[in-house]
Amino acid sequence: MVIKGKLREYLNNCYQCAMCSGICQMGRIQKYTPSRIIQLIIEGFEDRIVESGMLWDCLTCNSCLEKCPHEVNFAEIVRDARNKMLDAGIMPKIAHKGFYTLLSEIMSKENITPEKTFEWVPSGCKISEEGNILYFVGCAPLFNYEFDESMNNAVDTLKILCKIENEPIVLLKDEKCCGHDLLWQGKIEAFKKLAIHNIKAFERSGASLIVTSCAEGYRTLKIDYPSMFENFNVEVKHLVEYLYEKLKENKIKFKKEKKNTKILKLTYHDPCRLSRFLPKSFNIYEKIRYIFKELEKVGYVYNEMVHNKSNSLCCGVSCWLNCTDKAKALRYHRMLEAKDVADNLITTCPKCEIHFRCLQNDTETVQDINVIDLSNLLENVIEVIPSKQNK
Amino acid sequence: MKIVEKSSKKQDMEFKPNIVCFCCNWCSYAGADLAGVSRFQYPASIRIIRVMCSGRVEPAFILKSFKDNIDGVLVTGCHIGDCHYISGNEFTKDRFERLTIILKFLGLEDRFRLEWISASEGKKFAELITTFTNQIKKLGPLNNI
Ligand code: SF4
Ligand code: SF4
Ligand code: FES
Numbered sequence: 001m002v003i004k005g006k007l008r009e010y011l012n013n014c015y016q017c018a019m020c021s022g023i024c025q026m027g028r029i030q031k032y033t034p035s036r037i038i039q040l041i042i043e044g045f046e047d048r049i050v051e052s053g054m055l056w057d058c059l060t061c062n063s064c065l066e067k068c069p070h071e072v073n074f075a076e077i078v079r080d081a082r083n084k085m086l087d088a089g090i091m092p093k094i095a096h097k098g099f100y101t102l103l104s105e106i107m108s109k110e111n112i113t114p115e116k117t118f119e120w121v122p123s124g125c126k127i128s129e130e131g132n133i134l135y136f137v138g139c140a141p142l143f144n145y146e147f148d149e150s151m152n153n154a155v156d157t158l159k160i161l162c163k164i165e166n167e168p169i170v171l172l173k174d175e176k177c178c179g180h181d182l183l184w185q186g187k188i189e190a191f192k193k194l195a196i197h198n199i200k201a202f203e204r205s206g207a208s209l210i211v212t213s214c215a216e217g218y219r220t221l222k223i224d225y226p227s228m229f230e231n232f233n234v235e236v237k238h239l240v241e242y243l244y245e246k247l248k249e250n251k252i253k254f255k256k257e258k259k260n261t262k263i264l265k266l267t268y269h270d271p272c273r274l275s276r277f278l279p280k281s282f283n284i285y286e287k288i289r290y291i292f293k294e295l296e297k298v299g300y301v302y303n304e305m306v307h308n309k310s311n312s313l314c315c316g317v318s319c320w321l322n323c324t325d326k327a328k329a330l331r332y333h334r335m336l337e338a339k340d341v342a343d344n345l346i347t348t349c350p351k352c353e354i355h356f357r358c359l360q361n362d363t364e365t366v367q368d369i370n371v372i373d374l375s376n377l378l379e380n381v382i383e384v385i386p387s388k389q390n391k
Numbered sequence: 392m393k394i395v396e397k398s399s400k401k402q403d404m405e406f407k408p409n410i411v412c413f414c415c416n417w418c419s420y421a422g423a424d425l426a427g428v429s430r431f432q433y434p435a436s437i438r439i440i441r442v443m444c445s446g447r448v449e450p451a452f453i454l455k456s457f458k459d460n461i462d463g464v465l466v467t468g469c470h471i472g473d474c475h476y477i478s479g480n481e482f483t484k485d486r487f488e489r490l491t492i493i494l495k496f497l498g499l500e501d502r503f504r505l506e507w508i509s510a511s512e513g514k515k516f517a518e519l520i521t522t523f524t525n526q527i528k529k530l531g532p533l534n535n536i
Contacts, residue, residue, distance in 0.1 A: 102454035106497060111534065114496050141496070145450075145489050 007077050013070045014038045020064035020074060025314045026057055028333075029326045034064050034074045041077075055081050056092040056321060060184055061314040062276035082186025092185065095323035096146070101185065103142060104177040108190035110197075113174050116141065120151050122159055126168035134170040134207035135161055138217045139177055140350060147354050156375040157213040157239055163384055164246060170205050180216040180273075183224060184319040195225055199232050213239040213375050215274035215349035223278070238274060239375060240348055243382075244287040247294060254298045255383040265301045266377070267342035268292065269334065269356075270312035271349030285309045288348070291374075298381065303341035313337070315352040323355075331359045335366040344370045346377055408462040408527040410437045412520070413452070415445045415480075418469035418509045425513030433520040436527075437465070444468070446479030450490040453503060460534045463502045463527040465519070470507040480507070501530060 018035040026032035032054075040049055049055065060075040068074075082092075094101050106112060120141070121127055135158060143150035161169050179194035202210065212218050218238040225232045237245075246252045268288060278284055292302040307313045313334045316327035335356060338345040347353055356371040414420040420441050426433065442448060445468025456464050466487065468480040487505045494500040504523060508516050 097449050097451035099449075099451045099454065102451055102458050103493065103497075105458050106454060106499075109534070112497055112499075115498060116496065142493060145493055 007080055010072045010074075010077060011038055011042055014042070014072050015070055017069060019067045019069065020072070023063045023067045025061050025063050025330065026059055029329050030057070032057060034058075038072070038074070038077075050081060050085050050088060051090065053085065053090045053092075055085065056090075059272075059314050059316070060318050061272045063272075063311075063314070066276050066310050079184055079186060082184075083188050084186075086186050092321050094185075095317065095320045098320075099145075100139070100142070100320055101181055104179065104182050104194065105187070105190055107176045108179070108182070108193040110193065114176060116171070116173050116175060118171060120155060121171070122155055122162075125158055125162040127158075127171045128168040129170065129173065130204075130206050131168055131170045132206075132208050133161070133165055133167065134172070134202065134205055134210045136178070136210050136212040136214075136217055136221065137171065137175065138212060138214045138350075140214075142177075143350070143354065147357070149357070150350065150354065153213055153350050153353070153373040153375055156373070156379040157211075159379050160239070160243075160375060160382055161211060163382060164252060170207050172201050172205060174201055176201075178214075178217045178220045180220040180224075181319040183220065185321065192228065195229065199225065199229060202232075202234055207234060210234055210236045211239060211242050212236070213348070213350075213373070215271040216351065219273040219277045238284075238348065240274070240284065240288050240291065243378070244290055247291065250385060251387075252382050252384055254294055254378075254381045256298045263299060263301055264344055265303060265342040266292065266295070266344045266346055267303050267305050267338050268308075269305070269315070269338065269345055269347040269352060270309060271347060271352050272312075272314060272318070274348055275312060276310055288374075291378075295381070301342075305337045305341055307334075307337065315349075315355045317351070317355055328359055328363075331355055332363060332366065335359060335369060339366060339369050343368070344372060344377070346372060346374055348374050406528060406532060408436050408524060408532070409460075410463040410465060410520075410524065410527060411456050411461050412437045412439050412465040412467065413445065413448045414439050414441055414508075415447075415468045415475075416441055416443050417475040418473060418507075419445075419467035419516070421510035422467075422508040422512045422516045425510065426516045427513075429513050431514055431517035433517040434524040436524045437520055444474065444476050444479040445483040446474075446476065448483065450486060453490065453494075457497075457499060457502070457533065460532075462530075462533045463504075463523060465503075465523060466505045467508045467516075467519075468505075470509055473509060502527065502533065 016035055016039060021027060021033035021035045024032050024034055037049055055078050058078045060078060062075050064074045107114060137154050140150050140154040176194050176197050179191040183191040222236045274284060296302050314330055316330035317323045353371055353373055360367050414423055423439060445466060448466050453464050468483055471480055474480040491500055494503055506519055
C-alpha cells in the first residue's frame, strides 16, 4: 500500500459520483476516468494502477477538483503516485527528449551553481543584487535554446517593474529553476534541493517582495514552498496581482495608443496554475478581469471565451509530459475557441504561450490569432501617475 | 618490518575521469579504430558510443550524462562537408552552439567538446582524448567540484 495519510483520506472521501470523470479534460480525447481510478485504488488494486502507468496521462489540470463535491484532490494523489512510479521504474514520456527536465535535475545538484548573464536586461533598467523587490525570472533564458521569443516576456516584465518602481530591481545571479516540473513529475527529492537553494538565495538578497510573471513559478513559490518549508515567508506576487494593486492604489493607469487605428480584440486564457490551482480566496479571476476592464476604457475590446475562469480548457501539456497529437487536439480546440471571439490570445503562463505557438507552426487554421503574454501587451500602455498628483 | 596500512595506499589513488565519447560511424569511429590499430597510446578514460551520424546525438544525451555524474562528454563527427548524410554535422554544429550557451550557464562548458575527426586522423583522435582527459583531470570529478 503506497498511498497513505492525507491522500488516503482524500480517497476515502470520494462519493463515486463521477463528476470528475465527466469533466476530466483528458477524458475528452481518450478514455480517462479519475473516479474509476480512485475506486480501483480503494478496492486495493493500487499496484495495478501504478504499474499500468496510466497516471502519467493525467494533465494535472485540477478540473476534477473544481467540480468534486467533496474536494478530492486527484492531482495531488497523482503527484504522489508518480513518485512511486519512478521508484518502480515506470518512466514517463517526456517532451523535448527530456531536455528541460534534465536541466532542472542537473541544477538540483548542490555543487552546481548557475551563473546567469544579464545581457538581455533592457537599457535603462536598474538592477542590483540586494534590495526590496525581486523579480524571479525563472526558466525563460533557458527556453531561449529552442523558442526564440521566450525572452520577450521577461524583458517586458522587467521594463514594467522598472517603470513603476523607483528602486533597482533585484535579479539573482544564481537563481535556479523553481522546480515546478520536477515536483509534478514526482521527482520530489530534486525539487526540495532546488527549493532550498532558492530560498537561501532569496534570503541573501534581503527581498521582501518577489514578483514573477510565470504562472507555474507563482504557484510553486506561493503554495508549494511554504507548504514544505517553514521558514519561507516572503511575499510572492504574480505580475497580475502586482498590477492590480498598483491600479487600485492609483499609481498607474493605461494610456491610449495614438496610432491605434485598428481596435484590438482580446481574450484571456486562464492557465491552470493561475486559476484552479490557487485557493478561491485569492480572487485571481476577478483581478485579471479588472485589468482587462481598465484596458477596455482605453479602447481595447475584451471578449470571454466559451470556457473561461475555473472552466477554462487546458493547453494540453503540463510539466513537459506527453506532448502527443492528443494534447495537440486539446490545444487546437482551445485556440479555435479563442479565434471565435478575438484576434489576440493573452495568457500569463509562458508554457501555455509556447504550446499555443508551437501548434501555430503546424496548423494553418489557427495561425491568424496572435498569442502574447500579458506583459507584452501592457508594456506599452502602462503609464505611471506621478505621486504628487495623488495628493 | 614496516607495516603499510592498506587504506592509506588507497587514498592517493589518482582521479580517473569517466568520459563519454560519441563517434559517428563513418569517420570518427574509423578514426578511433585507426588509433587503435596503429597503437597510438591514449588514456583508458573514455567509453565510446557509436552512432550513425553526429546528427543523431541529442543535446539531451549530453545533459543526461552530466546528470548521471559523467565527468566529461565528447562529440565527434566527420569534417564539415564530409558527412555521410550530407549535412548531418552542420545540423550538429548549430545545435551544440546553442547548447554551449546553456552549459555556460551551468558552469559545465569546459566538460564538453565537439570535434571533427576523419577516418585517417587516428593520431588526432588519440591526442584529443589525451588533452581532454587532462583537462577533465584538472577540473576534478563532477560530483564534488
Ligand atoms: S467528483 Fe470527487 S467525489 Fe465524485 S467521484 Fe470524483 S473524486 Fe469522487
Ligand atoms: S487533473 Fe485534469 S486530466 Fe487529471 S484527472 Fe483531473 S481533470 Fe482529468
Ligand atoms: S556521418 Fe559523420 S557526421 Fe554525419
